Amino acid sequence: MEIRLAENGDLSGWVQLVEAMRHLFPGLETPESVEGYARDIAGAISRQEALCAVENGTVCGVLAFSRAENELAFLAVSAQHRRQGIARKLAERMFRELDPARPVKLITYRAGVPEGEAARSLYQRLGFCPGRLVEVDGSPAQEFLRPAEIPGSERSEAE
Template structure:
């Protein structure tokens, strides 16, 4: 499985991914702001994806991540999703591992993910914790669907240990 930089040819695949998780994230597919943010990340080479069978741009997407390095050494994972048919196959792990290998140290990486009260958000919480992210007590407004959110942070003072384990 190969993590690749997304291109504009992948835009349709990103919107298909988004349609699967709108019940968790709120409306995205028809939201011009989401589409603009996606296009901006693609143009800035900060959108990464895994394509079915490691295909060419425009192939079906199995997963995608948006990653901001604009405030380095403070980084942000802005969005992560894996297609329902491709879950539990290591795709999210590959995507998060890929972007964490892009950071310079020392640094910090933050992500806002689902609160502990969202059952479908538990896999995301566990994924970030596997990489060493720590949940913070900082209050975050509820998501557009009404569910709670929580900020997680990873402090990287040296090369992250996960690199040694092949994540």
């Protein structure tokens, strides 16, 4: 399994992975919304703000982030590759790309939504804390924040 910055050639595999899971992501319900998402990801790839997990030439995990916002913008792992630590490895690689002196944010499902329980659990294990309640594409969601690192802290030394 290789975790690396995504390349232009990864876009079709990325979109295939997301299309298979689009029911889990509000805002990706239509072919047009997936096309717009693909354009957004192409931009993230060109800015080097996209990571992928590749095994035997197949994209099996993806993560998009924003350096400007210090934000995890999108994370997905294919159903057949879950529970192998891929999401954690993608997030840990992203942390090296972001500013450790600023909090890292993300938005995910609210508590009690079955589709989001695994993600919420992962984010909390990665040091994120539940924050304010928000809405995304008309769906109830919640912001999570991972505090900025304090130089010399245990977490910054462990990563």
